[in-house]
Amino acid sequence: MFWLDVDLPAQTATLHRSECMHVFPKATDRRGVNKMKSEGGWFSFNSAGEAMRFHKIKRLSGDVKACLYCKPLEHLDDFAMAGLDISTPRTGCDACGTNIEILDTKSNYRRLLDKLIGAK
Numbered sequence: 001m002f003w004l005d006v007d008l009p010a011q012t013a014t015l016h017r018s019e020c021m022h023v024f025p026k027a028t029d030r031r032g033v034n035k036m037k038s039e040g041g042w043f044s045f046n047s048a049g050e051a052m053r054f055h056k057i058k059r060l061s062g063d064v065k066a067c068l069y070c071k072p073l074e075h076l077d078d079f080a081m082a083g084l085d086i087s088t089p090r091t092g093c094d095a096c097g098t099n100i101e102i103l104d105t106k107s108n109y110r111r112l113l114d115k116l117i118g119a120k
């Protein structure tokens with residue numbers, strides 16, 4: 001389980017693992033739990049991707065930040081990408097297209113390179 005701490009005044013959203021010590025979902029007058037209030041709130045998700053999607057669909061400003069303490073996105077390291085030595089933003093957002101499925105690595109890498117720097 002993951003929690004997204006949406007802070008509307010600060011325009012930030014921080015993703016945590018549910019067991020993180022920084023997770024303290026508590027509904028107040030201005031912050032809800034799984035309910036958006038005037039200053040945001042805490043939202044629970046089964047996966048980090050769902051949290052990212054929620055952030056995007058709700059058109060929340062700013063980026064989703066991964067908590068530095070519980071590192072909720074650590075498991076999303078893409079080995080294929082690492083093998084190709086291509087750096088991707090570590091958002092793990094499967095909705096914004098940073099995850100590129102690589103099956104036939106060589107030709108896809110070529111195609112990707114051509115796309116990025118233009119075919120010779």
Ligand SMILES: [Zn+2]
Nearest residue numbers: 016020067070
């Ligand atoms: Zn955390």
